[in-house]
Amino acid sequence: MDKRSYNYIGKNIIRCDAADKVQGRFLYLSDEPFPNALVGVILMSPHANATVRSIDVSEAIGIEGVEILTYLDIPSVKYNSGEWFPGQEDFPDETILTGHARHVGDRIALVMAETEEKARKARDLVRVEYEIMPAVTVLETAADMAGTLHEDGEKSFEGSLCYGDIDQAFSAAAYIESDTIATPKVHHAAMETHSVLAIPRPGNVIEVRTPCQITFGVQHSIAQVLKIPLSKIRVIKANMGGTFGGKQEVVFEVLCAWAANKLKRPVFINTTREETILSTRTRAAVKGKVETAVDAEGLILGRRFELTVDAGAYLTGTKKLMIAMGKKASRLYRIPALSYTGSVVRTSTTPAGACRGYGSPQIHTITEIHTDLMCRRLGFDPVGFRLKNLLKEFEEDLSGGANIGKARVIECLKRGAESFGWEENITPKVSRGRFFTGIGFACCTHGNGYYKTKYHDFSNMSLKILEDGSAILRASIHELGSGATTALAQIVGEVTGIDVSKITVTETDTQFTSYDSGCQASRVIYVCGECARLVSEAAVKMLTQEASKLLDKPVRFSQGSLVCEGKRLEIGGTVREIMKKRRVSIEANFEHRPEMNPASFGVHFAEVTVDKLTGLVKINRYLAVHDIGQAINESFVRGQIYGGIQMGIGMALCEELPYDSNGMPKARNFDKYHLINAPDMPDSEIILIEDGEPGGPFGAKSIGEISTVPVSAAIVNAVNRALGSSLTDLPLTPAKIVEAVADLKK
Amino acid sequence: MNEGSNGNKELTMIVGVIFLKIELKVNGKLRRAEVEASERLIDLLRQKLGLVSVKEGCGAGECGACTVLMDGEAVCSCVVPAFQTDGHDILTVDGLEENGELDVIQQSFIDCDAVQCGFCTPGMIMSAKALLIKNPSPSREEIRTALAGNICRCTGYTQIINAVETAAERIGECRR
Amino acid sequence: MKGLFAPQSIKEFLALLAECGKNEKHLIAGGTDWLIKTRGNLSEEAVLFDLSKMPELRGIENKESFLRLGSMETMTSIHSSGVIRLHATALSDAAASMGSVQIRNRATVGGNLANASPAADTPSALAVLGASAVVFSLSGRRVLSVEEVLGPCPNKNTLSDSDIIMEFCIPLRKEYVSAFKKIGSRSEVSIARVNMAVSARYEDGNFSDARVFIGTLGSAAKRCPSAETALSMETSLREQSFKDALCEFAGQMIPGRSTLPYKKSALMALAEDLLEMLEERGRASEKSGEKSHG
Incomplete structure (x- = not known):
């Protein structure tokens, strides 16, 4: 099909919830108090590593209507919040409440009352005595101190990945270059703080409403701890005020479901910003060494990684993430031999977890900063070096991962370099003595689902064409704000010819929508989108067949219409007749099991001006080039990219969750934790390369996560080029830049 | 302190808690309320008046999600004492529509795809409203400054700034 | 909380102040920092004074030899004032650089000084301009230089909880x-x-x-x-x-x-x-x- 003849694909259809959102009528969980619900607030530990010596709830419980559950009441089952399917065997080290607080913000008790205010007042009356132990805040010594934090005897969680002859590669190398690079612990900063509602329903069903990313994963976690069948847990995805991975792992869901089940009352848990910062999840900080063996011509022979990943207080999905980082290392450049060693340690800080890119921003920031510094030291042109080593279309992933697919990363780099004026602007400029301007870029890749990884990836949907010609796509979608439901409606509309405004796409409800691996792994457009396309085709086929039987004449489907003997049939009328006369409803079901998992690619360019006295960095120009196969909705794609840039600049320059040596968080709200705001955001340019990815709906592939992956490295590379510095400890705060400038002078 | 000696504030005592009676205009309508001393405007709006379009993102005046207009000027309702709104005029996003028609800013936010998760949207629109009341044809830089106190994690602000620019152009066209 | 007063004049304020004796007093200007600090833990003995209804605390006027600046003027009114921009430019700069629009609309120049945050923006501007603060308390009116109000200690100033800053006088210095x-x-x-x-x-x-x-x-x-x-x-x-x-x-x-x-x-x-x-x-x-x- 010629792209230009699409009705909906690539078009800027207005998202279905936009009108409600601009009117303030789109309600989040905390906007709608549930009748007769107890509102719960969590009594959080003020200490980083402490055991509860005693807890006295008598005064608080004396207030009428107050209910308190503490760590003394909980089931002893340990779980891992990053496990989203039975049997994944993520090491369990977390309980829903705890008498051993392992970070400031750890959950000691749940205090409930009919209003949040009353619950907070009651919480202030609970007296807790702690036995304080030393905080674990330094990655390098965390493994040795593990015993003070956890009683399970695990010092660290190791993982490795190796292929090719790494020793041969390094011994044959003309050059061996290495760098040590650190990426920060970052707050997701979804504007909606965390909340969850659990309601006991008849038939021993617990209904949980949560703005989450994997309803079936939430269901699994609750079943595991409460020891009740999956069928008795109904998880409904609630309206979501942003997540960025922060709401991917279960955080308060299990606790809330347990409390509601125990008290036989609806329980709603709400948090403030400080509570969300301290007690939910963060991006995992990573620190480590990358070493590259290169031949005389600048071809990569091999690469070694030795990385330490900070899981925070509990392991969570951080081991998964550490392995994922290693898997991503072989999918950008042709690396004949690779050795990746990762070590996950637990520290007495807020637990890490999934965060937009799931390790990609960390691993590619590390390699792309390293690649630039290496090129500078060896005298290689950073563009030329990369062009030589970047993967070409349909190359194999040498680590054994899925084929790379229709890779367009070389085109991204070439078109970007030309459009950005790379050659013309390569020489740094100095103005008024202290303002240093330089450019930088970074390449990256990210996946499209779980195919050919250790995790299962499939989606099951049904499309029902109704008797008025409208349609419902029953799908387990999690709308995060990215526009996924509208994009899927565009796909359905394109296939069926049904007007997008008449298509409803459901979100996930474990009781009524079919299985889907969840909104993770950048799989939604590539896997769920393709499932939507295929189920639409199945529905159209069914409709055509039924119409043929109804009319006893050949009916075909052409360009969005049912046609019989050259005459166009109206869809609604035809469905009505089929239902009345044939007693058949037009509802097709399809289970899509992807057989491909290609890579998406992006190359970002930045021009920055660094004030060497204030250490402040201004981004003058920014260009993002993405290989996305096909934009389903170009405006949505651009929106993802702009947002990804905002998040990446933060990670490069100012966002971090620092702790003092006692494990006290230095940033507890947005006064100290600064996100990039409007005045500091550049007006970015975007180039989309749309060459159609096989296996994706109309050739589409992922964009939401990858859009933030190359940003930090592009900015850091620009700063390093501007100053001639070798900064590798992110974020590049003003103080670090000023210090680097002082060191350069020496 | 007994009632009557309290300046011009009327106090009532309900189960040991002192409430202040206030009267304010919200979205054009006169409203009366009893508020506690350290009650915030956002609590009054959300809990007592049901205006849940006003979102709480930080509770510290740092994110702007709770922005409303007080006498035409943008304020963070999470750091305004409710009692100080006595006699004042409050406008939330709920009060923007006229005769069932969206405000030009709301329509521009839809048309420019300036909305993603939507949580910052009502506050963002109110900051834009305050700007356009004072300055109907702002530059992109002036828009950035006006929105500096409104944090958005989804959009990178670009489409939001485009939307405010578009709204300003549309207002300009109407006036011509 | 014992009570809340919204006096309409300094005179009324002082009369009410006399009445409340040794009770803890909170003087509330824009209320921003006060709410963040006291929300949920307002002491039962506290007496609150809302300063927002006192016309004497308002106004920006050129008085020939000095500028009179009411302590309840906001950052927005200060940085949008032509008189301030012309005669007290540093203060205009400081007011414009503080916080967001939303905060500038609420934050007052008196509150910014009285709060004694070491990172406050307007106190250094007021001090550089040689501004003095007109302060009232039960013992009467006194005029202090901004430096005297700031005092030597971090995170606190020399004012007591019974002192109210009525206005600032900024000398006009030609050239x-x-x-x-x-x-x-x-x-x-x-x-x-x-x-x-x-x-x-x-x-x-x-x-x-x-x-x-x-x-x-x-x-x-x-x-x-x-x-x-x-x-x-x-x-x-x-x-x-x-x-x-x-x-x-x-x-x-x-x-x-x-x-x-x-x-x-x-x-x-x-x-x-x-x-x-x-x-x-x-x-x-x-x-x-x-x-x-x-």
């Missing part, structure tokens, strides 16, 4: 120029890492009778006499001497502090930027013939 600038971690909406205010007499490219106040070196505004002397030097020596003096001063104020190297560097940047602003303003006022004032 003087002033400027304020801060460095935070973002270009807008950021707490100052360092801020500085400078005023000086300007003539033919030369400065004299300078005043220099630096914020965030442990308190809201510290006067730096050596930097003032440096500013009066001939132009070829001026900038470097100014920077040297500032850095040395920072070293004396926060010796050994981990933030010192950064603050020194940032002070050098402020020195360059403020000199440029002052020269530009000096030239502009000479050119316009209309001599502006401090």
